[in-house]
Amino acid sequence: MVAQRYVEARAVLVSAIASGQGKTSVTAALARKLVKQGKRVRVFKCGPDFIDPMILERASGATVRSLDLWMVGAELCRSQLAAAAEADVLLLEGVMGLYDGTPSSADLSREFGVPVMAVIDAAAMAQTAGALVMGLRDYGPVQLAGVIANRVASEGHARMVAASLRDISLFATLPKQARSLPERHLGLMLPDDVNDIDTLLDELAEQLVFDLQAWEAMPPVRFAIPDVASAPDRLLAGRTIAVARDQAFMFIYPHNLDTLRELGATLKFFSPLANQPVPAEADAVYLPGGYPELHAQALAQAGAWQASMRAAHAADLPIVAECGGMMALAATLTDQAGVTWPMAALLPGAVTMRARLSGLGLQGLPTAQGQLRGHTFHYSQLETALVPAAHTIKHPSAQQGEAWYRHGSLSASYFHAYFPSNPAAAAALFTRNTA
Structure with a gap:
């Protein structure tokens, strides 16, 4: 022993x-x-x-x-x-x-x-x-x-x-x-x-x-010092994931990026605010949360970025959009001053900033690979005719939490996932034809 x-x-x-x-x-x-x-x-x-x-x-x-x-x-x-x-x-x-x-x-x-x-x-x-x-x-x-x-x-x-x-x-x-x-x-x-x-x-x-x-x-x-944990299966080996990273998309756990790399993915960062398109070599796209409401005008004018997102969606590339990422993919975003801006329009619906907190707390998303844990924290609200594919479960109350939407190859929610809690579920989000 x-x-x-x-x-x-x-x-x-x-x-x-x-x-x-x-x-x-x-x-x-x-x-x-x-x-x-x-x-x-x-x-x-x-x-x-x-x-x-x-x-x-x-x-x-x-x-x-x-x-x-x-x-x-x-x-x-x-x-x-x-x-x-x-x-x-x-x-x-x-x-x-x-x-x-x-x-x-x-x-x-x-x-x-x-x-x-x-x-x-x-x-x-x-x-x-x-x-x-x-x-x-x-x-x-x-x-x-x-x-x-x-x-x-x-x-x-x-x-x-x-x-x-x-x-x-x-x-x-x-x-x-x-x-x-x-x-x-x-x-x-x-x-x-x-x-x-x-x-x-x-x-x-x-x-x-x-x-x-x-x-x-x-x-x-x-x-x-715990025993060395076994590395996750390299379920994303050979795949390149484009990750949005700038002042509008900054809310991402360092461990999420670590997990994607451990799963075998190559990460390629790009800036929607700088009107950079999705990298051509991308097999999937990750739009984390952030402050799109503070940069709505720049995002509305980022024609190359918006067009590349629509092209990625049409090409059936898996797109994972969390909170602020989802907001930027709606049809419109109304900021705190009441000004409405056109967004990338991958997700039918309109996002409006609210004066009060709309969601807060630990939640878990049920998936075919088991529960993927994370949290929610947002001041905006999405109005959409889409029927949620699932809902998160609040912890510890077990009540219904955030809506999780699937629209073609797009997965979108106010839920921020913590990938190390279930690497297999995280990998499935970035894999084509995931149910």
Whole structure:
């Protein structure tokens, strides 16, 4: 019997009582500060998310991958953590509040023995901080590494917060910011859309006051090295998949691209925004989600791209369009200003942006190869006469989720699939004549 092997690294899961407390700003500031001190830092994002990982990747200088006990699965989470433990520091940014969701950030903390670093918005409190943090610690309970107080007004304010914590360490403070990471309807703005993003991250890192000795005194976390998983069958060997990638189509899990390559596919990237047509050598096309509503005019005027998409559809090339990708293939897209733009018109119907969230949460798509897991998050609505070929199933309620459409060789849905959850199902999406 082979003995279990382990690797070690200092690691914390950065969480809070809710969204909006500053988890991403604090995690980015901590990552950037540790990198500047010469540490090798790897950051993970808990739960389904595309935008926060881009900010955290910019802050740390390394690819940020997803952790989720349901969508990603415990084994792949364990493999990622063990592989990353060659770094000096692992930072895991939680999702929503510490105990929100099924599974929650607290579940992930306990599964892998990673202590929680609680972020609190201290702007409108002082001594009550202690009651709040003790509740976070004891409700689960979870192992608590310490507290980072965000939006602290002064050194005196920090001392009051620290005194209220009793036996819990105030690990760091971040003062109120004259400006913060800018947001839009789907969350934080993309890093490339913020002109001085690196200056802003440097400012956050510089203003984060933390005790390096306390950090070095934290015991490292041991991560079990799992057995090497067998590679998936090369079901896409010899195929070239054209992947849209630009500011309109940026929402894609790095592991999705890894999985397609492991399945044997060659990936060829192209930019609809630059009016680049589908590459001639493509055997299939992948349009991931993103912000087509912010670039509707450019997409409407991208005649070469639209014509190439229609030609690919007529030639029966498998086309997979997720969320923003689907929006760009509808007949029209009405943006947030109420202006209607012509799109590629592969999918009959009209997309309209809404003021309120239209879909959110973990979901799974039933397929002939088993369930393909993923999530949904969108502010638009598609009106179409097409009858859905299937619906996703919400997790954990098991209620009906997003419509999944088949129109010729096109598969389209607001559902964002996480390909490693079922590589065979992912391969089938990019294979001709898939039922």
